[in-house]
Amino acid sequence: MEQDLLFERLWSGAAAMEEWTAAVSGGSAKPITDSIMAIHTGYLFGNSTAIRTDAGLVLVDTGSRETASQTFAALRHWADGPVHTVIYTHGHIDHTWGARLLDQEADARGTARPRIIAHRNVLYRFDRYDATHRLNSLVMGRQFNQPGYTFPDGHRRPDEVYDDNLALTVGGVRIELFHGRGETDDATFVWLPEQRVLASGDFVIWVFPNAGNPRKVQRFAPGWAAALRRMETLKPKVLIPGHGPVVFGEERAVQVLASGAEMLESLTRQTLDLMNGGGSLDDILHSVSAPANLLAKPYLLPKYDDPEFVVRSIWHLYAGWFDGDPAHLKPARAAELAAELASLAGGADKLAQRAAVLAEGGQTRLAAHLAELAATASPQDKTIQATRATVYERCAAAETSLIGRAIFAVYQRDARDASLGSAAIAASPKTSRQLSPLPPPSSTPLPSCC
Numbered sequence: 069m070e071q072d073l074l075f076e077r078l079w080s081g082a083a084a085m086e087e088w089t090a091a092v093s094g095g096s097a098k099p100i101t102d103s104i105m106a107i108h109t110g111y112l113f114g115n116s117t118a119i120r121t122d123a124g125l126v127l128v129d130t131g132s133r134e135t136a137s138q139t140f141a142a143l144r145h146w147a148d149g150p151v152h153t154v155i156y157t158h159g160h161i162d163h164t165w166g167a168r169l170l171d172q173e174a175d176a177r178g179t180a181r182p183r184i185i186a187h188r189n190v191l192y193r194f195d196r197y198d199a200t201h202r203l204n205s206l207v208m209g210r211q212f213n214q215p216g217y218t219f220p221d222g223h224r225r226p227d228e229v230y231d232d233n234l235a236l237t238v239g240g241v242r243i244e245l246f247h248g249r250g251e252t253d254d255a256t257f258v259w260l261p262e263q264r265v266l267a268s269g270d271f272v273i274w275v276f277p278n279a280g281n282p283r284k285v286q287r288f289a290p291g292w293a294a295a296l297r298r299m300e301t302l303k304p305k306v307l308i309p310g311h312g313p314v315v316f317g318e319e320r321a322v323q324v325l326a327s328g329a330e331m332l333e334s335l336t337r338q339t340l341d342l343m344n345g346g347g348s349l350d351d352i353l354h355s356v357s358a359p360a361n362l363l364a365k366p367y368l369l370p371k372y373d374d375p376e377f378v379v380r381s382i383w384h385l386y387a388g389w390f391d392g393d394p395a396h397l398k399p400a401r402a403a404e405l406a407a408e409l410a411s412l413a414g415g416a417d418k419l420a421q422r423a424a425v426l427a428e429g430g431q432t433r434l435a436a437h438l439a440e441l442a443a444t445a446s447p448q449d450k451t452i453q454a455t456r457a458t459v460y461e462r463c464a465a466a467e468t469s470l471i472g473r474a475i476f477a478v479y480q481r482d483a484r485d486a487s488l489g490s491a492a493i494a495a496s497p498k499t500s501r502q503l504s505p506l507p508p509p510s511s512t513p514l515p516s517c518c
């Protein structure tokens with residue numbers, strides 16, 4: 069199977085991933101061999117891989133709540149036999165949600181439900197999801213700037229779990245599962261040695277690795293790099309990533325794997341060197357940089373996560389939550405500190421005015437500190453809230469990552485609303501537009517990934 073024209077444009081950086089999403093939306097089947105097919109429904113939703121065997125179908129990942137019906141339709145267009153085995157590459161909902169459709173189909177047909185296999189930690193993940201359902205709804209809504217989002221529940225647990233690796237033979241096809249820690253602690257990559265096809269799960273996602281997500285549980289940059297190196301030694305002929313188009317050809321597949329590994333190794337090494345030298349988190353955040361040649365690759369652009377967030381995650385992995393600033397060990401209440409500083413500055417409004425000047429001059433990081441101190445010292449002051457909204461608008465505009473932009477946009481909206489008061493918003497939408505143009509909540513279906 070050859071690369072297609074759109075792939076070549078993605079590979080060279082001439083096309084954006086949105087173009088590929090438009091091309092595959094509604095559900096698209098990509099033949100890999102006569103008995104293997106990749107199914108795509110758009111960049112933001114996990115891919116699936118279907119394998120035909122003499123015992124029935126094997127499915128690697130099952131699609132998201134938003135698009136699993138498309139995944140399922142594409143599968144059934146290709147083959148009608150029973151689904152014998154499902155492998156979750158990890159427990160994120162855009163990879164697992166569709167399993168319930170397979171169960172429903174089996175129940176309707178009166179056949180056995182598929183056997184689901186995953187790493188053991190998927191079980192713990194789903195227990196955690198049950199315990200933090202409302203938190204996850206909040207975090208996902210904020211991460212993607214979609215107020216009112218509800219996280220799925222009723223997660224389909226695996227029937228069988230493994231720890232380090234697992235070799236299966238299903239209907240005469242050998243399938244090897246390897247565990248690694250990367251975006252999650254429950255990740256699996258799937259290797260078909262006879263065909264030399266690799267389904268990497270979210271170890272490969274066609275953007276800079278999502279290894280530092282600010283509001284999610286610990287991620288594992290060094291483990292991620294190690295897993296990519298292990299995949300590299302397999303020399304796959306075909307790489308089916310967790311998100312984005314299939315990469316055909318050993319040279320390109322290995323290049324994608326090696327570049328991702330090199331990026332994460334560099335960030336880990338730089339961070340650890342400074343940590344071992346006694347550096348504080350503050351020193352490290354402002355010293356470590358992602359290698360520019362790697363960051364420019366079309367499959368490593370920091371469009372979703374941010375290298376700085378990954379540095380924080382590496383720090384946290386090795387050193388816990390304390391950042392090395394003694395004032396942060398047992399800090400005062402934020403409101404107390406803000407009141408003290410506002411008083412020293414001659415009033416909260418002085419802090420806000422300085423924030424506006426700094427933001428105007430492009431010093432958005434510093435501006436955010438002062439705007440937040442001003443609003444914390446004087447939360448009812450609508451002028452200060454209006455300044456705060458403007459500062460976060462500028463912070464959002466300075467971000468390359470979707471996560472960074474969305475989080476700033478959430479606080480921009482909160483500040484904008486506080487600056488107007490709910491009655492004022494209802495009475496005068498014109499005023500709100502003049503005050504601060506607010507990025508609208510995402511109009512695309514919510515990406516349910518990671």
Ligand SMILES: [Zn+2]
Nearest residue numbers: 114162270517
């Ligand atoms: Zn994913």
